[in-house]
Amino acid sequence: MAPASLKITTCLWFDGQAEEAANFYTSIFPNSKITAIKRYLEAGREIHGREPGSVMVVEFDLDGHHFVGLNGGPQFKFNEAVSFQIDCADQDEVDYYWSKLGEGGDPAKQECGWIADKFGVSWQVVPKVLKEMISSEDKAAAERATMAMMKMNKMNIAELEAAFKG
Structure with missing residues (x-):
């Protein structure tokens, strides 16, 4: 049985536009806001390849629904399947x-x-x-x-x- 505190969050994979996307979406939907921004560190740079201090994750709420925007790179693209x-x-x-x-x-x-x-x-x-x-x-x-x-x-x-x- 799942714990009562289980929360499912949608993670959207971007190629460097996570913060721009979060700002765009929160400007459209009522009762919406950016709740956190986390940045890449030097640690793991050989794997993630991102500049330390650049945006890694943006957490945001759209009218009560929680999302995470991840700047993961160009490997994956959105399509109509979701x-x-x-x-x-x-x-x-x-x-x-x-x-x-x-x-x-x-x-x-x-x-x-x-x-x-x-x-x-x-x-x-x-x-x-x-x-x-x-x-x-x-x-x-x-x-x-x-x-x-x-x-x-x-x-x-x-x-x-x-x-x-x-």
Whole structure:
């Protein structure tokens, strides 16, 4: 059995942009802040190859979710296999997060509510109502909403609702 104090933290691997990314994300999400910055030391330099004093780890919270940004190097890149889902209450929230997270991101990586930010991290900007629509007992309506969603880049709640209603 897991201990009651177990806490799972998402670690994001960057190639030198961990602090920039943490500042970017904390400027977008409410109730967010950088909680710690740890720097590389001379110890282990033959392994990590980083300049002593440069940022190694940035810890930050995004509206109650704890993250660690690690400046680990160029070995690994982000891809769509892992994404962070943002449940949006309305179109204003969808528009806000889509706009903010998309600044400097790759437009080719925008579809079905997915958007990759300028660091390559994938986000799903999803209206809460879409989840209700696609899990509806009315299978024909759920199918119409799903088909409408599949044709969208950024989610449009009015168009999803119109498709759902038929």
